[in-house]
Every structure is written in C-alpha cells, then in structure tokens.
Amino acid sequence: MRIAVVADGEGGGWLQELDEAPGPIRRVGDLAAAVREAERARPEPPRWVWSAGEDVYPDLVRAGVRVSRCHDAALTEALLLGYHARHGEASSLGAAWARLHRLPVPEDPVRPLGEGTTHSQPALFEADRSTLPPGTDRLAALVEVHSDQLRRLAELPDPGRMRLLAAVESAGGLAAAEMSHDGLPWRPDVHDEILTGLLGPRPPSGQRPPVLADLAARISEAVGREVNPDSPAQVLRAMAWVGHPVDSTRSWVLERVDHPVVPLLLRYKELSRLHSANGWTWLDTWVRRRTGPDGRTLGRFHPDYVVGGVVSGRWATRGGGALQIPRSLRGAVRADPGWVLVRADAGQLEPRVLAAVSGDDALAAAAAEEDLYARLAVHVGGDRDRAKIGMLSAMYGQTSGDAAPLLATMRRLYPRALEYVDSAARTGEGGGIVRSWLGRTSPAPTGWSAAVSGPGGERRRRAQGRFTRNFVVQATAAEWALVLLASLRQRLPDMPEGAGIVFFVHDEVVLHVPADLAGEAVRAVAEAEATTRATLFGDTPVRFPLAPVVTRNIG
DNA sequence: AGGGTTTGCCAC
DNA sequence: AAACGTGGCAAACCCT
Numbered sequence: 001m002r003i004a005v006v007a008d009g010e011g012g013g014w015l016q017e018l019d020e021a022p023g024p025i026r027r028v029g030d031l032a033a034a035v036r037e038a039e040r041a042r043p044e045p046p047r048w049v050w051s052a053g054e055d056v057y058p059d060l061v062r063a064g065v066r067v068s069r070c071h072d073a074a075l076t077e078a079l080l081l082g083y084h085a086r087h088g089e090a091s092s093l094g095a096a097w098a099r100l101h102r103l104p105v106p107e108d109p110v111r112p113l114g115e116g117t118t119h120s121q122p123a124l125f126e127a128d129r130s131t132l133p134p135g136t137d138r139l140a141a142l143v144e145v146h147s148d149q150l151r152r153l154a155e156l157p158d159p160g161r162m163r164l165l166a167a168v169e170s171a172g173g174l175a176a177a178e179m180s181h182d183g184l185p186w187r188p189d190v191h192d193e194i195l196t197g198l199l200g201p202r203p204p205s206g207q208r209p210p211v212l213a214d215l216a217a218r219i220s221e222a223v224g225r226e227v228n229p230d231s232p233a234q235v236l237r238a239m240a241w242v243g244h245p246v247d248s249t250r251s252w253v254l255e256r257v258d259h260p261v262v263p264l265l266l267r268y269k270e271l272s273r274l275h276s277a278n279g280w281t282w283l284d285t286w287v288r289r290r291t292g293p294d295g296r297t298l299g300r301f302h303p304d305y306v307v308g309g310v311v312s313g314r315w316a317t318r319g320g321g322a323l324q325i326p327r328s329l330r331g332a333v334r335a336d337p338g339w340v341l342v343r344a345d346a347g348q349l350e351p352r353v354l355a356a357v358s359g360d361d362a363l364a365a366a367a368a369e370e371d372l373y374a375r376l377a378v379h380v381g382g383d384r385d386r387a388k389i390g391m392l393s394a395m396y397g398q399t400s401g402d403a404a405p406l407l408a409t410m411r412r413l414y415p416r417a418l419e420y421v422d423s424a425a426r427t428g429e430g431g432g433i434v435r436s437w438l439g440r441t442s443p444a445p446t447g448w449s450a451a452v453s454g455p456g457g458e459r460r461r462r463a464q465g466r467f468t469r470n471f472v473v474q475a476t477a478a479e480w481a482l483v484l485l486a487s488l489r490q491r492l493p494d495m496p497e498g499a500g501i502v503f504f505v506h507d508e509v510v511l512h513v514p515a516d517l518a519g520e521a522v523r524a525v526a527e528a529e530a531t532t533r534a535t536l537f538g539d540t541p542v543r544f545p546l547a548p549v550v551t552r553n554i555g
Numbered sequence: 556a557g558g559g560t561t562t563g564c565c566a567c
Numbered sequence: 568a569a570a571c572g573t574g575g576c577a578a579a580c581c582c583t
Contacts, residue, residue, distance in 0.1 A: 228579090230578065230579070231578085231579060231580085232561090232562055232563075232578095232579075232580095233562095233579080233580075234579095248562085248563085249562085249563080250562090250563065250564085250570090251564080252569075269563085269564080270564090272578095273563085273564055273565070273577090274565095276577055276578070277564080277565070277575095277576065277577065309574085310573060311573075311574095312572085312573060312574095314573065314574075316573095316574065316575075317574095317575075318575085319575090319576095320575095320576095321566085321575055321576060322566095322575095323565090323567070323574070323575070324564090324565040324566040324567090324575060324576080325565085325566075326564095326565060326566080327565095349567095350567095385568095389568080392571080392572095393571075395571095395572075396571040396572045397571060397572075398569085398570085398571040398572095399571080400568095400569070400570075400571080401568055401569050401570085402568065402569085403568095403569095403571085466571065466572065467572070467573090469572080470571085470572040470573075471572085471573090473572090474567095474572065474573065478573095505566075505567065506566085506567045506573090507567070508567085557582100557583090558581105558582085558583085559580105559581085559583100560579105560580080560581075561578105561579080561580070561581090562577100562578090562579080562580090563576105563577095563579105564575105564576090564577100565574105565575085565576085566573105566574085566575090567572105567573080567574090
C-alpha cells in the first residue's frame, strides 16, 4: 500500500491511497496523527509517497512520528535523471512535473543552511518549498509524477535494481532526518577539556590560544624574522630565508626538511587546524547543550546530512563538518548516563565490494576472511601494508611509486577484479559513463572533446579514468551502506524516544540506546548485515564484518 | 567591504 | 611511500 501525502503548511494535509487506481482524497487537520495512525493500522506499514522527505519528514519526526518506508520523489528523480546522463538537471517535484507537461523547468530550491546550529528555531510544517506553479494541485502533481517514475523504473533494463536503489535512497532520507533530529551525544565539557589540554585555556575570541601564540613566537624566533604561520606565502618565504626553499608548505613536504623550525611549524599546523575547524567556536555553534538528570551538562551535535550529496551516492553534510570529526575529538562522543553507544564499522568495505561485484574467486576467498589484507599478503607473498597499497592502487588508479610492480602482481592474482576496475577506467578515459551495482550513474565529463584535444588532454583523460575506476567501487560501497542503514532502522522500531542510529559516516554507524537494549541493538546490526549482503549479492562468499562494539565512548 | 580562488588538512 | 578517489571547511589571498 502506498499513500501519497502533501502537507498544508499548517500542521495538516491531504492523503491519498494509491492502489491500482488512486483512492479518495482525505483531508486531515493533524498530519502527524494521521501518519502515526496509518503506520499502525496494518501489519504491513504503507510506503509514503512524498515530494521530498527533507520537506515533510523532519516535521513529522519533531512531532514524534517515525515511518517505516517512503518513496522520495525528488531523490528518485535525481537517480533516474542520472541514469539517463542528465546529471545536474533539477529534480524537485515541480521540475519533474514541468518536464512531464513540457513547461519551463524551475531550478531546485536552495535548502536553508544551518538547521543544525544552536541558534535556529524550526517552525512546525512551515517549509513549503514547492516549485510547482501557483495554483497547481500539489497532491495531483505528486501522484502523477510518482506514477511516471514507476513507469520509468519499469522500463529500465534491470528495474529491480534501480527500484531497490530508489527505495534505499528514500530510506536514507528518513534515517538522515532522524539522525539530524536526535543528534550525536557530544559532551561539551569533555570537548573543552581536550581543547584546553592541547591549546591552553580558551582565549578571547579572535585571539590565538596560548599554546599557538607561543609556537608562533618560537617560529618567528627560529626563522629570525616575523612569520605568520597561518600564511602559506609567508612560510614559503621563511623557508627560503633559512636556506631550505620548498615549493609548498604541506606537512609531508616540510617533514623532509632538516631545520629546527620544522617541528614547530608542524605542531603549529596540527593544533591550529584543530582550533580553527573544531575549536570552541565550533562547539558553540554546533553543539546544543542541556542539563542531564545528574546535573551534568550534556550536548547533542546535529549534523545536516545531504542524502546523495556526493556523485558516488555517499552522503554529504553541510555545516559542522560531521564527516570530518578529527580522531582527537572522538572522546567527546559519550553515551548519556544509563545509555550506551553501539559502534559498527565495516572494515575494508571497498575491496570487499570489488570482490563481490567482480565475481573474482581469489579475491572473494580473501574477502571471506576477517582481515582481507592479511590474506592478500599471503597471496602476494609480501607484508600486509604492501598488499593493502596494491589493492588501494587498483581502486584509486595510483601508478607512481611502488604501485606499478604491485599492480602487475594483483592483475595476475585477481584478474577479474582488476579487469572490473580497469574496464571502468578505460570507459572513463574514453569519456564514457559507468554505473554502480544498482545503477547509480557517473556524471558524463563536461566539455570532453575540447578538454582532451588541447594541451593537458592526456592528463584529463587519465583523471577521468581514475574517477570512473573509483566510482564503480565507491558508489557500490555507498549502496551497501544505504541498504544496511535502511535495514537497520527497520529493525529498531520499538526503541524509546531518542534511541537508535545517531551517526553515519560512509561505512560506520553509531547507535545510542539504553544500556538494557544494547544486546538487541547488537543483534539488529548483525541481522542487518546479513540481510544487506543477501539483498545485494545473493549467496556470495564475501563477508562484510561489522563487529559491533558496545561502549560508553567511541574515542 | 565583499565575493571568488587558492592552499592545506580533516574524514572515509 | 608518495601525492591516487570522494568530499567540507577555514584562512589567506586576490580581485573588484
């Protein structure tokens, strides 16, 4: 059963059941209550059809309602457009409807930034970012576009795969809204302790923390004249001045220079990065504080996830840099009193994915092991690190350094796996497009003939080849993660308010649950992995170890 | 002053 | 070991 739903902007909306033919339209004054009721009415919950989960669902979540599944018309439209090499065209409901009616296609609305900050105050069901022409029946337009999308899915060479992709992409939208709402447990006091320990006490805003100020002074002293270490240009001049000219101030370049200023610069860079990217300003902006039951200050970090925000299908985030939380701050992620975190990390996901999609028996045998790289090392007859470099080189297209002889070995040992990525690379070098396992499609290069005919054309071809080479693996890995997420959230229906998945980064999920439900959460993770593997790859020998760990903190 | 680009580093 | 895929973000830099 599918139910199309449109919000009225005042807490109510319209519902329409979609069986073979659309049913009667029902007007409801309390949309959240109506959705909650319909979720419970049948043993099999409905699939909600809406224009964009990011418009409707956050309000439902704020009202305490969770749904099991949905069809997100905007996300589905983007997948279908991409499949037909029309990346970048507008994908909102209004755009899809306009294309159906051969009308001018509206640009996608720009999502307001910073809903996750400590300062914003969202209003209930306020967001009507409809791009339909004024006066259009929004429910009718939604039903029409949905029906057209089902038809376009059915016409694909392998409709089952893209249907699955649309379903898990849509489910990703649900999970993202839920995670944004619940937030990652983040202890401001612990964060502050870490910062103070490394940088000294918090300075007045705009000033350098004591440790950075001291390092900057010692750097100037070691150079023999005033240097602002934040300025790459000044550091370049300083290195030349002390007799060690370099052509960039990257850490790995400086590391090779033997001069007393280098360790100071490296330490400064490291700490300065922490201060500017995840210092006290970040803490004030992105972590909402509240007082816990025992009087301790608790906090939540509310990332703003962008589902499908990366061409490969990985998620992006906006504001707060949720996907780049430095390891040094992970200690600030702490479970609430009486609760635990369950952290599950899919180790070596990409080579496992390559083993599964390429059907390479030897690589699949290695991917049946807990430590894939260790087994590779046995095959290759070298150490684990070298085997790992060889594998990563194959997937990323590295050719310099040690990579070439390693790749030759890999090509001999894992011919089908290497042919899979080599073939994708050749397609890219020729300006073609490639697809993930479920059908997510790489964007075609823009201005190709001009780009490859002029100077630097060969470099451009190689770069595009590396992109498509990596795309087939990274995009499929992102699909694995989406299926896992979709499966996992469906297995956690009876968790209390605020419990469930609270963080997701490419191949890692973190759950936050009451301590007595830890076992259930671990079980759910294990079951979700089994379902994901079978759903995507059938009875492959490849394993995807998640090794869920129950902890109080993930640092 | 303000916008766009460059540099460099963080994550996976 | 060397600089290879996807990104976000902040500060400096460079222009209008």
